[in-house]
Amino acid sequence: MLCGARTDASICCTTECERACVQSGRPSWWVYLYGYLTLGWFGATVVGASAGEDKESGKDRIFPLPLRVCGACQKRLTSPTEVKAALNLVPLYRQLLNKYPDAKVSSPLAP
Numbered sequence: 001m002l003c004g005a006r007t008d009a010s011i012c013c014t015t016e017c018e019r020a021c022v023q024s025g026r027p028s029w030w031v032y033l034y035g036y037l038t039l040g041w042f043g044a045t046v047v048g049a050s051a052g053e054d055k056e057s058g059k060d061r062i063f064p065l066p067l068r069v070c071g072a073c074q075k076r077l078t079s080p081t082e083v084k085a086a087l088n089l090v091p092l093y094r095q096l097l098n099k100y101p102d103a104k105v106s107s108p109l110a111p
């Protein structure tokens with residue numbers, strides 16, 4: 001892939017595009033306070049009743065991306081930056097990395 005050598009060797013680059021982040025649907029204490037101050041206990045009750053479910057925004061998007069790299073080139077892929085550059089050579093992975101520019105690429109592991 002990198003040097004053009006024919007190889008059956010491949011590595012697996014775990015790419016973390018996005019982590020799920022769970023947001024609490026419950027209002028903050030100051031929202032209760034505000035409700036209480038403006039409408040009394042009724043206000044606080046309304047705020048409490050409007051509390052939603054915990055929302056999960058986003059999902060864990062972690063992809064093990066197989067990359068065909070010969071043994072010599074594998075040794076060159078020592079830093080995440082180099083791995084990312086190698087992944088960018090694959091059109092499909094390039095699309096993914098363009099979509100998630102902050103994706104974290106971990107050092108390659110032999111499958």
Ligand SMILES: [Zn+2]
Nearest residue numbers: 003005070073
């Ligand atoms: Zn090579």
